[in-house]
Amino acid sequence: MAAITLSQKIQMGNPKVFLETLDGLGFLSTSVEVILESDELVDFFKTQKKTQKKPSLTDEERRGQYDENLCDARVWREKPKSGGLGYDNLQCSYKKVDGCDCLCKKHFKMQEAGTHWPGLITGPRPEEPTKPDGTLMVWSTDKDGNDVVKEKKQRKKSSETKKNKDKDKPHKDLSEEELNALLAKKKEEKEEKEEKEKKEEKEEKEEKEEEEEEEKEEKEEKEEEEEDDEEDGYENITVDGVEYQMNKEDKTVIRVDDFSPVGFWNTDTGEIDFEDEEE
Numbered sequence: 001m002a003a004i005t006l007s008q009k010i011q012m013g014n015p016k017v018f019l020e021t022l023d024g025l026g027f028l029s030t031s032v033e034v035i036l037e038s039d040e041l042v043d044f045f046k047t048q049k050k051t052q053k054k055p056s057l058t059d060e061e062r063r064g065q066y067d068e069n070l071c072d073a074r075v076w077r078e079k080p081k082s083g084g085l086g087y088d089n090l091q092c093s094y095k096k097v098d099g100c101d102c103l104c105k106k107h108f109k110m111q112e113a114g115t116h117w118p119g120l121i122t123g124p125r126p127e128e129p130t131k132p133d134g135t136l137m138v139w140s141t142d143k144d145g146n147d148v149v150k151e152k153k154q155r156k157k158s159s160e161t162k163k164n165k166d167k168d169k170p171h172k173d174l175s176e177e178e179l180n181a182l183l184a185k186k187k188e189e190k191e192e193k194e195e196k197e198k199k200e201e202k203e204e205k206e207e208k209e210e211e212e213e214e215e216k217e218e219k220e221e222k223e224e225e226e227e228d229d230e231e232d233g234y235e236n237i238t239v240d241g242v243e244y245q246m247n248k249e250d251k252t253v254i255r256v257d258d259f260s261p262v263g264f265w266n267t268d269t270g271e272i273d274f275e276d277e278e279e
Helices: 006-011 015-024 032-036 105-113 176-231
Strands: 234-239 242-247 252-255 261-266 271-274
Touching: 015 032, 234 271
Parallel strands: none
Antiparallel strands: 234 242, 242 252, 252 261, 261 271
């Protein structure tokens, strides 16, 4: 870990280092120790307690939880192994933005454009949630909170072959009219079978396309969220499981929970040069 220079410490807002520097230059008439112990100034030199970021919760763990500091938008997340059914009680995990009517920047834009179809977590859920393209979605629970089980589409089995008494009869024993009727029946059964198979293939294809479209939308939403973060001039970085934000202009690194500086991003080593060795 590279050493942090004196000027960097002062820029990062370390008041004790700043006072010691002034004292060394002869600008202070009172000793640094006396200033640090002053009742009027003691709050400026308190060491902030380090807080450890809580691990992210899964969608299942977040169900039904509401945080008044977060965006009030309800978000669609597919319940695992449900066949495309979604949770109806998941709140957006982004913070509210002033002037955005209790929403984050992204969902405020969607609400203004009329494209936020899941509704707000503070209000009743839409019973027939419909995407802007007309796709009807289904919740994973009913109105009473009971789990909904989606019936899996099964390939219809061909009806059991009935023994045809006339099967063993030689065709010469059938009249021309009976033979034509038998051939017509076989042709009709074949056409019905082909039509059913085509219908089932079409349904499977549509279901696959819906899943791909949902994955695409989730990916686009994630990219939009990352773009929003980049527009603010900061970039999220994670070191040893802890999330920080880096100022793109001066490479200052701060904590995301209390926005206090912790060091500088070293582009040569790809690591944070922490001010505090204990970091």
